[in-house]
Amino acid sequence: MELRYTPEEVAFRDELRQVFQSKIPAEIRRKVSEGRHLEREDIATAHRILHAEGLATPNWPVQWGGKDWTPVQRYIYTEEIQRNAVPMPLSFNVAMVGPVIANFASEEQKKRFLPATASLDIWWAQGFSEPGAGSDLASLKTSARREGDTYIVNGQKTWTTLGQHADWIFLLVRTDPAAKKQQGISFLLVDMKTPGITVRPIITIDGAHEVNEVFFDEVKVPVGNLVGEENKGWDYAKFLLSNERTNIARIGLSKEKLARVKERAKETPAGDGTLWDDPDFRRRVAIAEIELKALEITQMRVVAAQRSRAADKPDPNSSILKIKGSELQQMATELMVTVAGPYAAPMPSHSHNEPPVGPDWADAVAPQFFNFRKTSIYGGSNEIQRNIIAKAFLGL
Amino acid sequence: MDFDLTEEQRLLKESVDRLMADAYGDFEKRKRHQEHPQGYSPELWAKYAEMGLLALPFTEEQGGFGGGPVETMLVMEAIGRGLAVEPYLATVVLGGGFLRLAGREDMIPSLAEGSATLAFAHTERQSRDDLFDVATTARRTDNGWVLDGSKSVVLHGDTASHLIVSARTSGNRRDRAGISLFLLPADTAGVSRRGYPTQDGLRAAEITLEQVKLPAGALLGAEGEALPLMERVVDAALAALCAEAVGAMEALHELTIDYLKQRKQFNTTIGSFQAVQHRAADMLVALEQARSMAMYAAMMAEHPDAAVRRPAIAAAKALVNRSADLIGKEAIQLHGGIAMTMEYKAGHYFKRLTMLANQFGDTDRHLRVVAEAGGLDNAA
Numbered sequence: 001m002e003l004r005y006t007p008e009e010v011a012f013r014d015e016l017r018q019v020f021q022s023k024i025p026a027e028i029r030r031k032v033s034e035g036r037h038l039e040r041e042d043i044a045t046a047h048r049i050l051h052a053e054g055l056a057t058p059n060w061p062v063q064w065g066g067k068d069w070t071p072v073q074r075y076i077y078t079e080e081i082q083r084n085a086v087p088m089p090l091s092f093n094v095a096m097v098g099p100v101i102a103n104f105a106s107e108e109q110k111k112r113f114l115p116a117t118a119s120l121d122i123w124w125a126q127g128f129s130e131p132g133a134g135s136d137l138a139s140l141k142t143s144a145r146r147e148g149d150t151y152i153v154n155g156q157k158t159w160t161t162l163g164q165h166a167d168w169i170f171l172l173v174r175t176d177p178a179a180k181k182q183q184g185i186s187f188l189l190v191d192m193k194t195p196g197i198t199v200r201p202i203i204t205i206d207g208a209h210e211v212n213e214v215f216f217d218e219v220k221v222p223v224g225n226l227v228g229e230e231n232k233g234w235d236y237a238k239f240l241l242s243n244e245r246t247n248i249a250r251i252g253l254s255k256e257k258l259a260r261v262k263e264r265a266k267e268t269p270a271g272d273g274t275l276w277d278d279p280d281f282r283r284r285v286a287i288a289e290i291e292l293k294a295l296e297i298t299q300m301r302v303v304a305a306q307r308s309r310a311a312d313k314p315d316p317n318s319s320i321l322k323i324k325g326s327e328l329q330q331m332a333t334e335l336m337v338t339v340a341g342p343y344a345a346p347m348p349s350h351s352h353n354e355p356p357v358g359p360d361w362a363d364a365v366a367p368q369f370f371n372f373r374k375t376s377i378y379g380g381s382n383e384i385q386r387n388i389i390a391k392a393f394l395g396l
Numbered sequence: 397m398d399f400d401l402t403e404e405q406r407l408l409k410e411s412v413d414r415l416m417a418d419a420y421g422d423f424e425k426r427k428r429h430q431e432h433p434q435g436y437s438p439e440l441w442a443k444y445a446e447m448g449l450l451a452l453p454f455t456e457e458q459g460g461f462g463g464g465p466v467e468t469m470l471v472m473e474a475i476g477r478g479l480a481v482e483p484y485l486a487t488v489v490l491g492g493g494f495l496r497l498a499g500r501e502d503m504i505p506s507l508a509e510g511s512a513t514l515a516f517a518h519t520e521r522q523s524r525d526d527l528f529d530v531a532t533t534a535r536r537t538d539n540g541w542v543l544d545g546s547k548s549v550v551l552h553g554d555t556a557s558h559l560i561v562s563a564r565t566s567g568n569r570r571d572r573a574g575i576s577l578f579l580l581p582a583d584t585a586g587v588s589r590r591g592y593p594t595q596d597g598l599r600a601a602e603i604t605l606e607q608v609k610l611p612a613g614a615l616l617g618a619e620g621e622a623l624p625l626m627e628r629v630v631d632a633a634l635a636a637l638c639a640e641a642v643g644a645m646e647a648l649h650e651l652t653i654d655y656l657k658q659r660k661q662f663n664t665t666i667g668s669f670q671a672v673q674h675r676a677a678d679m680l681v682a683l684e685q686a687r688s689m690a691m692y693a694a695m696m697a698e699h700p701d702a703a704v705r706r707p708a709i710a711a712a713k714a715l716v717n718r719s720a721d722l723i724g725k726e727a728i729q730l731h732g733g734i735a736m737t738m739e740y741k742a743g744h745y746f747k748r749l750t751m752l753a754n755q756f757g758d759t760d761r762h763l764r765v766v767a768e769a770g771g772l773d774n775a776a
Binding site: 001005006009072262279287297304317383386389390 | 400405466656667672674676714767770
């Protein structure tokens, strides 16, 4: 048993760190580190740089631009991106639809979509959740009725993250209304420019336009845009969601945030010294760091177990990673609000003529804390994860 | 990075697990072991010796098997699962640790064959868990030392053949310097012991040292410089306790899950209720986090730099304590009344986990160590 990295793994990490720190613009990394809203161009710039370096899609099959990395190297990659405050390559492309296309789509579809998905020439959005289908995703109602060589799509998707930037959307649609819940669902690729699609913003409690509602009114989709078999979409969705969950702990991100918490606490006047001298505050940071260390090792145990596990079989421990990982991200953003103290309150100024109220990072911390309440809801809420553990793992 | 056990470690784990299953699989057997005057079965202790477990941490030159913290972790996990009452922590982990690091190879053979058992007498009425708070004195004489003072709640102190006693050779009660260790036969004149059972089924003793005359050679390690050695050995013991807790939590969680699948109310198993399922899931999360930290503790236990080792071990114990607290209490609650009975095993796991969480410092203490060190990010 050896929990430390080998010298080769350390060299691999340092090489990635060097790329991330030297190639990604400092301004973008600063925004990520401060938890600020990223513009479309920020995400696209970082993604394209990583793609040019061959580092956007390492988890894809090698023939489609993936890397022949070990599970440990894959873990190091994710952790280093996050620790260095680099925006992750667009997850809808890289972690969601890309692997589904690579695993289940036709050769023709692979050639058509994978290169453009990797390079972000297509920006994808995820069309899964509906107003009546959240945790109970399989109860979705958006329908696709087949007429000749065309599906006619009707319905509504919601929580469509960054859908306002999307060129294409991958949808779960009901193709067999008579079939039992999970069985009549198909996986469709839809061009957002198709007539009949309307995108409406949802403004979340942090004031940001991150998510959207997407309406489909008699939208015509060629049958050639069906992935895999009709009515087998639920299998592909499960595959996608389990991929999503493996990287959901975001340990590197929590590490980066806790490092900032400590750095800023040391600069924040309090009492006769700084906030860092306050034992109660330090105790809270200690609890977060200890839980994070434990989670990091738990994650490594999952990674190590992947060596002896088929690539498409998720580890039940991924639910543990989701629960603890989301709690820690929330804890870190909450600590940052504590550090800001009174300066967490002022709304960010959008005028460039006015100086910031308080430290220049402080106006972003409350919105991020508000925003991060989402982490225990998305990706299968933490209650759904507990159901999974109880049923799949404990046999209850 | 690699979590695999070596072939030798795998065999060790299998044989210890088998020993524990034989000795403790039937819970009634534990009560019979405890009925022996020393609070554990001498026959079972002889089996530990036979299997080489008592010689595990010593080098081959010392007559041992060269086991490290990972081997200790495997043994302690099995001890935790079995809820074993033998003095392995006191004799092998603590006692053996002192002998090894202070170069007292002469005692290793008797320890390895099971004839000698050790107890570490450090706690005093006022000290709580401050290892450096020592009022017991050792005065140098022409041909040795004279010890005076008293030690409290000494784990297995009533039956140990030898004691390792911390005593002050210079300085004031709470000085970090000036503490020395002494190794003495427990029947030395002037030593009196009052033994008693503890809440978790083990035994401990109050020990009084009155004009205890020791030869010069009784000094263990360097005079006045025992604290770093004590901290090092106690850190190894904390890592071992983390592993024992993981074994106990794992067994208690299994016991609880089995019960949830059997116990019926409202015409269905209580495990079918979501309110119960989510709590069982949270127990698993706590267990896996603790398992990770027990591994971390094993990896850090022998780190020579105390500034790195101490916060790492404290972090492990703090997290394991929090998990033990959650799993112990939830196990009782989810079982319901049955776990309140002395007859049933679950309550005994709960009691051991409760006491274990206090050994060598509680959660608050260990969190303070991590906080005062400035956190954990520099610790590995």
